[in-house]
Amino acid sequence: DPSGLEPPQFVFCIQNHDQIGNRAFGDRLHGTTGPATFRATSALLLSCPETPLLFMGQEWAASSPFLYFTDHREELGRLVSEGRRAEFRHFQPFTDSLRRAIPDPQALETFLASKLRWDERDDEPHASMRRFYQALLALRREAMPRLDRRALWTGAPDRDTVVVALRSKIERPSSVLLTIARLRGRGRVDLGAVLGSIENRYGIVPDRSHPLPEVDLSTEDPRYANDPAPVHIESSPSAAAVDFARPGAVIFRIEDRA
Numbered sequence: 145d146p147s148g149l150e151p152p153q154f155v156f157c158i159q160n161h162d163q164i165g166n167r168a169f170g171d172r173l174h175g176t177t178g179p180a181t182f183r184a185t186s187a188l189l190l191s192c193p194e195t196p197l198l199f200m201g202q203e204w205a206a207s208s209p210f211l212y213f214t215d216h217r218e219e220l221g222r223l224v225s226e227g228r229r230a231e232f233r234h235f236q237p238f239t240d241s242l243r244r245a246i247p248d249p250q251a252l253e254t255f256l257a258s259k260l261r262w263d264e265r266d267d268e269p270h271a272s273m274r275r276f277y278q279a280l281l282a283l284r285r286e287a288m289p290r291l292d293r294r295a296l297w298t299g300a301p302d303r304d305t306v307v308v309a310l311r312s313k314i315e316r317p318s319s320v321l322l323t324i325a326r327l328r329g330r331g332r333v334d335l336g337a338v339l340g341s342i343e344n345r346y347g348i349v350p351d352r353s354h355p356l357p358e359v360d361l362s363t364e365d366p367r368y369a370n371d372p373a374p375v376h377i378e379s380s381p382s383a384a385a386v387d388f389a390r391p392g393a394v395i396f397r398i399e400d401r402a
Contacts, residue, residue, distance in 0.1 A: 158185050158189050160197060161199065161200075166212065168235075169247070182205065184327055184392050184393045186202075191308045202277075203273070203277040204265045206260055206264070207261060212228060213254045221250040222250075225249055228248075230243075276367075279367075297342060299338065305324065307322070307324050309321070309323075309346075321360070322357065326388040326390075335385050336384040348398065356377060357398040359394060359395070362394050364392050375392055
């Protein structure tokens with residue numbers, strides 16, 4: 145029963161060595177989902193109060209795979225190599241020729257291919273992803289030093305969107321970081337309904353002179369996206385909404401005016 149435990153006692157991740165290493169070619173999450181979805185998922189991970197696990201090179205979308213490699217004695221090594229290819233025979237996309245292309249766990253080249261390429265961190269597209277992670281971690285460090293379970297609110301406006309709100313402290317004055325993450329496709333989120341839920345949850349008195357909260361970070365900022373597809377935030381007397389052209393995330397800061 146986790147009810148008496150605080151969020152930082154749990155470790156969250158979006159990828160780890162088991163998930164990547166057990167894939168046939170060690171492909172990482174950003175290579176599978178594409179950079180836009182990876183940024184959105186990363187924003188969601190680092191907006192949660194649980195302790196985040198960042199897998200080696202994740203913070204700059206490392207180009208190197210993380211392959212399954214071993215260093216066993218000859219007989220055991222041969223069995224591992226054979227078993228590695230055999231385990232994919234039930235996967236429909238893996239024809240005989242494709243299974244033969246799966247890297248040999250015992251080969252030195254398999255290990256060397258999995259090593260991080262540290263010099264790529266300052267080159268695009270890795271540098272922009274690294275800046276993005278640095279910005280997320282800076283926001284997290286500012287917002288989370290005094291969090292407890294009462295500070296967290298989550299929601300799902302639709303099946304492809306997740307909302308996380310974190311109140312900086314229970315006492316007033318305080319602020320709320322609100323993350324809206326679109327994880328699949330384009331879509332529209334009713335921002336007015338989300339803000340109403342947060343105001344009710346925290347008893348926040350909004351600043352009516354400013355109908356929308358301040359945007360702290362967007363995954364489509366040109367500093368973080370090499371091909372930005374700007375998120376459109378609509379405000380009118382009758383509606384407030386966030387329109388995503390593709391997967392992405394926006395982090396708002398809501399100030400409590402009470």
